[in-house]
Amino acid sequence: MIKLDTKNTWCPGCGNFGVQKALEDAIEKIGVEKTVLVSGIGCHGKMCDYLDVKSVCALHGRAIPVSQGVKIGNSEYNVICSVGDGDTYNEGMEHFVHAAKRNADITLIVHDNRNFALTARQFTATSPRGFVGASTPKGSFEKPLNPLDLAFSCNASFIARGFSSKMDQLTDLIIQGVEHKGFSFIEILQPCVAWFNTFPVYNEKVYQIEGPLSYTEGREKAREWDYESDSPIATGLFYKEEREVEQQNRKEVSVDEILKSKI
Numbered sequence: 001m002i003k004l005d006t007k008n009t010w011c012p013g014c015g016n017f018g019v020q021k022a023l024e025d026a027i028e029k030i031g032v033e034k035t036v037l038v039s040g041i042g043c044h045g046k047m048c049d050y051l052d053v054k055s056v057c058a059l060h061g062r063a064i065p066v067s068q069g070v071k072i073g074n075s076e077y078n079v080i081c082s083v084g085d086g087d088t089y090n091e092g093m094e095h096f097v098h099a100a101k102r103n104a105d106i107t108l109i110v111h112d113n114r115n116f117a118l119t120a121r122q123f124t125a126t127s128p129r130g131f132v133g134a135s136t137p138k139g140s141f142e143k144p145l146n147p148l149d150l151a152f153s154c155n156a157s158f159i160a161r162g163f164s165s166k167m168d169q170l171t172d173l174i175i176q177g178v179e180h181k182g183f184s185f186i187e188i189l190q191p192c193v194a195w196f197n198t199f200p201v202y203n204e205k206v207y208q209i210e211g212p213l214s215y216t217e218g219r220e221k222a223r224e225w226d227y228e229s230d231s232p233i234a235t236g237l238f239y240k241e242e243r244e245v246e247q248q249n250r251k252e253v254s255v256d257e258i259l260k261s262k263i
């Protein structure tokens, strides 16, 4: 068991409990000794305090480059980057874009509760229009971002979505993501019962797909729900492709070779 008996300070009923259970099961299966967990800052970031695994708690919005650094320096480890939606799609968004484009060999799991929760309900890129929070007292007027569609645009080589209440599926997606060579992205629907309780909607709308789909079908499926409509919400593996990864490029080139190379 890698679950520590540290005092847990998540709100009772928080979706993070489901993510933790899925992550625990996945790490136990892939091997605790071979795994490094990197977190961002926020409610999700407490995961490092709750699991007995090598971990780094990075700065808000900077967990992705820290994960890339850990992987480049320690290629024998599986690096799981566990972050929030504010952390990933707002603060430090550029890292998501480039890690996907570069096919960095890390697994990114995003606890998407669709608000900055630890700081008490500010809107994020995935909050729906009309979202009333501390920074949008009259309601957000911005159409939400669709992270899966963005991942397709950035050429992510593994694109999946899970739901914190469907823990077996989520465990399986995390394991598949870790086993994938390259950038694996798993967006997790994680209701925040304190500030944005999406459980009723997800319990009604979420369904599972058997993936991976083709690029065209996967992208179309990713666009089925735009993060504010009442359409069905697909979960599962949307897309996967094998591509050269960041580490392969870096390992074989010494500084001398770079200095000698012609531009």
Ligand SMILES: Cc1ncc(C[n+]2csc(CCOP(=O)(O)OP(=O)(O)O)c2C)c(N)n1
Pocket (backbone or CB within 6 Å): 040, 041, 042, 043, 044, 045, 060, 083, 084, 085, 086, 087, 088, 091, 111, 113, 115, 116, 117, 118, 119, 124
């Ligand atoms: C650079 C920086 N900006 C702002 C903060 C303040 N801050 C701490 S947690 C947090 C919200 C985190 O939201 P999210 O990443 O969505 O995680 P959640 O709490 O929802 O799990 C913010 C804005 C910070 N710690 N560092």
Ligand code: SF4
Pocket (backbone or CB within 6 Å): 009, 010, 011, 013, 014, 015, 016, 043, 044, 113, 117, 118, 191, 192, 193, 194, 195
């Ligand atoms: S504020 Fe929201 S995300 Fe944070 S612990 Fe409470 S329910 Fe979970």
